[in-house]
Amino acid sequence: MKKVFSLVIALTLITGAMAQEKRDRKSTDHKKDRIERFKDLTPEQLATLQTKRMAIKLDLSQAQQKEILKLNTELAEKRKAEFQKFKEAKDGKKEWTAEERFDFMNKKLxxxxxxQQKMKNIxxxxxYAIWKKSHDKPGKHFHHKRKGFRQGR
Structure with a gap:
């Protein structure tokens, strides 16, 4: 009986460890897959896709779609340029000073x-309330890194 009980406990621990490892791999793989899917698209293509998603979600008029497409194109071009800058800095392994980090975060905010102001005008x-709600979820990008996070609970 002791052997059976020990075997059941051992199998439970092994299964739990394997499930944890699989979930950790899945979250990093998802991020890599997403980067791979979008890295070959031009800023205009990314902006078009984003605008169409917004049009579906927010029921945008044609005039609103044109204005948002223009804004999304501008933002996608900036993101692409920033990505290239970070990639070059990463290759050089340059550490940021506290002042550089502050300046970067301040510019980003x-x-x-x-x-936000442009969206409010468009x-x-x-x-706007729907758009704001979808963009202001606290921790939406980092929820999977919290200790003890379990999906479905």
């Missing part, structure tokens, strides 16, 4: 405020 109140 200023850009978010500008985008969208009506209901559309």
């Amino acid at each position: 200023d850009a978010r405020l500008a985008v 969208l009506d109140d209901n559309q």
Whole structure:
């Protein structure tokens, strides 16, 4: 009886460890897959896809779609340029100073405020509320890194 009980406990521990490892791999693989899917697209293509997703979600008019496409294209070009800059900096293994990190984060927040204001001007109140809700979820990008996070619970 002791042997059976020990065997059941051992199998439970092994299964739990394997499931944890698989989930960890899955979250990093998903990020890599997403980067791979979009890396070959031009900023214009990315902006078009984003605008169409927004049009479906927010029920945008043609005029709103044109304005948002213009904004999304501008943002996609900036992101692509920043990505290249980071890639070059990563290759050089240059560490950022505290001042550089502050400047970067400050510029990024200023850009978010500008985008938010532009969206507020383009969208009506209901559309803006939906857009804002989808963009202001705290920790939506990092929820899988929390200790003890389990999907479905």
